[in-house]
Amino acid sequence: MRNSQKPIEIHDLTVSYQKKPVLYGIDLEVEKGSLVGIIGPNGAGKSTLLKTIMNMIKPNGGYVRIFGHPPKKGISCIGYVPQRESVDWDFPVTVMDVVLMGRYGKLNWFQRIRKADRKIASECLEKVGMLHLADRQIGNLSGGQQQRVFLARALAQESQLYIMDEPFSGVDAVTEKTIVLMLKEMKKMGKTLLIVHHDLSSAKEYFDYLLLLNMRKVAYGTIQDVFSHDLLQKTYGGRLTILSEMASQTAGNREIEKEAYSTSE
Amino acid sequence: MKPVRSNSSPLTGRCFPWFSIFFLLVCAFINQTLLGAQIQSPVDISLGDRALRFLQMRDYSVRIVAVGSILIGISCGMMGSFVVTRRLSLFGDTLSHAVLPGIAIGFLWVEAKDNLALLIGASMAGFLGVACVTLLKKFSKVRQDSALGLVLSGFYAIGICILTRIQKMEFGNQAGLDTYLFGQVSSLSESDLWGICISLALIVLFMTSNHRELLVSGFDLEFSKSMGLPSEAIQYAMWGLLAFCVISSLQVIGVILASALLIIPAASASLLAKRMSTYILVSALLGAIAGFVGAFLSFLGQRIPTGPLIVVVATTFFLLILFLRPSQGIIVNWLQSRRQSRQIEMENMLKAIYQVMEKQEFSEPAVRMEEVTRRRGVGKDSRAKEIESLIDSGYVSRSYEKNKFAKLPHEQFISLTPKGWENACRIVRNHRLWELYLTNEARYAADHVHEDAEKIEHVLGEETVRKIERLLSNPKKDPHGKLIPSLVDVRKGWLPEFPLNKNE
Numbered sequence: 001m002r003n004s005q006k007p008i009e010i011h012d013l014t015v016s017y018q019k020k021p022v023l024y025g026i027d028l029e030v031e032k033g034s035l036v037g038i039i040g041p042n043g044a045g046k047s048t049l050l051k052t053i054m055n056m057i058k059p060n061g062g063y064v065r066i067f068g069h070p071p072k073k074g075i076s077c078i079g080y081v082p083q084r085e086s087v088d089w090d091f092p093v094t095v096m097d098v099v100l101m102g103r104y105g106k107l108n109w110f111q112r113i114r115k116a117d118r119k120i121a122s123e124c125l126e127k128v129g130m131l132h133l134a135d136r137q138i139g140n141l142s143g144g145q146q147q148r149v150f151l152a153r154a155l156a157q158e159s160q161l162y163i164m165d166e167p168f169s170g171v172d173a174v175t176e177k178t179i180v181l182m183l184k185e186m187k188k189m190g191k192t193l194l195i196v197h198h199d200l201s202s203a204k205e206y207f208d209y210l211l212l213l214n215m216r217k218v219a220y221g222t223i224q225d226v227f228s229h230d231l232l233q234k235t236y237g238g239r240l241t242i243l244s245e246m247a248s249q250t251a252g253n254r255e256i257e258k259e260a261y262s263t264s265e
Numbered sequence: 266m267k268p269v270r271s272n273s274s275p276l277t278g279r280c281f282p283w284f285s286i287f288f289l290l291v292c293a294f295i296n297q298t299l300l301g302a303q304i305q306s307p308v309d310i311s312l313g314d315r316a317l318r319f320l321q322m323r324d325y326s327v328r329i330v331a332v333g334s335i336l337i338g339i340s341c342g343m344m345g346s347f348v349v350t351r352r353l354s355l356f357g358d359t360l361s362h363a364v365l366p367g368i369a370i371g372f373l374w375v376e377a378k379d380n381l382a383l384l385i386g387a388s389m390a391g392f393l394g395v396a397c398v399t400l401l402k403k404f405s406k407v408r409q410d411s412a413l414g415l416v417l418s419g420f421y422a423i424g425i426c427i428l429t430r431i432q433k434m435e436f437g438n439q440a441g442l443d444t445y446l447f448g449q450v451s452s453l454s455e456s457d458l459w460g461i462c463i464s465l466a467l468i469v470l471f472m473t474s475n476h477r478e479l480l481v482s483g484f485d486l487e488f489s490k491s492m493g494l495p496s497e498a499i500q501y502a503m504w505g506l507l508a509f510c511v512i513s514s515l516q517v518i519g520v521i522l523a524s525a526l527l528i529i530p531a532a533s534a535s536l537l538a539k540r541m542s543t544y545i546l547v548s549a550l551l552g553a554i555a556g557f558v559g560a561f562l563s564f565l566g567q568r569i570p571t572g573p574l575i576v577v578v579a580t581t582f583f584l585l586i587l588f589l590r591p592s593q594g595i596i597v598n599w600l601q602s603r604r605q606s607r608q609i610e611m612e613n614m615l616k617a618i619y620q621v622m623e624k625q626e627f628s629e630p631a632v633r634m635e636e637v638t639r640r641r642g643v644g645k646d647s648r649a650k651e652i653e654s655l656i657d658s659g660y661v662s663r664s665y666e667k668n669k670f671a672k673l674p675h676e677q678f679i680s681l682t683p684k685g686w687e688n689a690c691r692i693v694r695n696h697r698l699w700e701l702y703l704t705n706e707a708r709y710a711a712d713h714v715h716e717d718a719e720k721i722e723h724v725l726g727e728e729t730v731r732k733i734e735r736l737l738s739n740p741k742k743d744p745h746g747k748l749i750p751s752l753v754d755v756r757k758g759w760l761p762e763f764p765l766n767k768n769e
Contacts, residue, residue: 054491072493080491091350091484092535092544101481105492110474137539138484153488163491 005068007032007161007192008053013062015045015052022048026062026217030194030209035187037197037207041236044214046196047083050163053194054078066161076105079159081150081167089139095149096134099125102156117156124155128178144175151182162186164195168202180206200232312565319564326451327564333453333461334560334571335553337514338526340465342552343472344510345531346545347503351483354528355410356398359417360504361511361523363394365424368445368515372431380456384512391508394420421520448519448572450560457516464513468506472545475499480541517556519572526552529579533586555579607654609723614651615660615689616696616722617641618681623747631664631678652679660685690750695722695730697743697750702733704744711744 010028014021022045030036038046051057053064055071066074079102102124103117125131128148133141141149147167154162167179183193183206197203203210203223210226212218212235219226219235322328348357364387371379371386394416401412428443444452472479482489482496489496511523518526530551531544538544559575566574588595617640621632638648655661656679664678681689699718703709709717734740743749 051487055493056487056490075491075493078491080488082485082487082491086487087485088350088352088483090535092538092541093480093484094540097480097540098484101477101485101488104477104481104494107477113477 006030007067009065011062013052013064014060015048015057016060017048017057024215028217028220030192032192033187033190034209035183035193035207036209036211037195037203038211038213039197039203040213046213047165050165050196053163054080077160079154079157079162081154081164083165084146093138095130095136095138096121098138098149099152099156102153105157121156124152127155128152143170144172147171148175148178151179160191162191162193166196166198169198315565319561329453329455329458330450330560330564331557333458334450334517334556336461336465337517338552338556339549340468340510341514341526342530342549343468343545344507345527346534346548347479348527349531349535355413357507357527358524359394359398359413360391360508361520362417363420364391364512365421365520366390366427369424369427369431387512388508390420391512395504445515446519446521447570448517450517450563450571453516460513464509468510471502471506517571518575519570522572522576525576526579529583530555533583536586536590551582555582610651611655612692612723614641614655615685616692618679619689619693631680634677634679637679660688690754692722694750695725697747698730698733699725700743701737701740705737714744
């Protein structure tokens, strides 16, 4: 049964990216219906963690399970909001086109977009207050509006698990409020949300759980437990220099990795 | 010299045999000095006749040329819309240049211009070129653009070397291989046309069956990966199709300019289209027109290679669209900004008239024109012109009055019409309201607000004015103590109490 399984289960995950280790030995279990903020300094591996969960980056060790499935299969129950900068905003698509992209995963190859899909897309746009701009070309929107379109697209995916990469970066106050409201509502509907966040001060009110990340999992737990001076200091303070040095040497070194795999299996 | 193979030009077989032999000998001679391939028809037809002959499409060869160039335009236009939106322009260029050595080797292999051999050679070389770029990117520090440039020039140079060698060989003279450099539409044969048709069919099939995947992976690659779409497979398929499209169009447009037909129509479409479907449509249409017109011109101009002509036509279209497009065209923009600056000038003049009247405490409806122009400053002549245009558009009326000292010439007086009064009041009100808003709400110093108000007064809408008025609870005076014309003043008009042309 898919739903009895935990939305995300990560075991001893190690990922290196272009020969640089980014994540090292991460263990994580996220319960259904939790609103999780991922926090850490630049280069702590936040985006890498998300991409590994979504099977865009292959881990060097350990595994990820999504509702008990390996990422390749589990990816179909994930809704994703990428970083706004990762997209070509001059691309000739309208707001409606973008939101409809959220429905593509539900369609078979060759199947046309159905009326029901359009209806769902309109509703999602309505929820983020962008329906009146549905025919606008995507490049002619403000940053906050673009982010709301992304959110509407994720909503249209109707997923159980949502992963968002810095949805609050560079948005106006109205959009920020809209996003927070949406997140709470989605949580109420029993969805699990994993959100990379960069602003410590607002993290406390936005999320229920926090994952403090800096190459290693520094801590994971409820806000009350984790949001403490000591742990934050540990996250943002000095890096684990020796670990990162040694990891740099081994990462991308095929011989060592091969050896490690053969002994662990 | 060996008798020439007659397959060097598609039409030679259809001409009288003696003429064809003579013609090919001439060509063999001309080929040394001129680029561009053999033209199949007699030379001594007038330009008008040639145009008629092309447009009537009675000749089989002309039909092939026309259909071929249009189809190439369509397929390049369609493919180009993906190349441009995905920023692969340089990639297309590299690919088209990289196939040249393949063509040359294919020719060496069978020692004749055999389409299949050339196609195989070109595909292999294209594939090799792409592989080189990918490998360079993966295993060296060389960046993508440098890698592309490197492969482009490297392959192209090899191709030119082999090609020059072939030209010197016995069988190479009439090969017409140089059509591949600049393109020569009249050398298109029926089998070439088949190749073009197949590549177009494949492109259309690929795009219709994968249009959603293409859309999402083009716009947001990460998102498409997060949905588990096979974005890599699609990318490779697209590269393959791109190669096929370029290779099939080489004979018409040539290696050097092949990427132009990919880029220019699509870039023109990017100025017009806001959705992908219209983008592709516009791009294909422009490509088709460019192909057809280019082929036509090449047919008229006998030996002018087709590629450059097609590109010239396409570029012309691009420029036309750039300047004339309805929403943001350069000309439209220019007209708009001119209209706006006229408007601002007029409004400033009305304001000046109001201020002069105010100085006289509104005792007279008419004010001296001189005083107004003095107030506006700079260039008396141009100010006089501005007043003329105000009179023309009915904001101001003019009257003459005998000078008090009788001997001096008549002095010009101007007064505001009701319409002019309303507008003058509006501008002055906007100006003073904004000043007040800045001092009271935004905490500006009173001597800092004038300059800003000079700009804002022209763009302040009625709704914003209402808002500011409410915010400042309907103020009467601006920060400098001057009265703000109220809505009542604006509506009531000031002039009716003073008959306008009382001096006449």
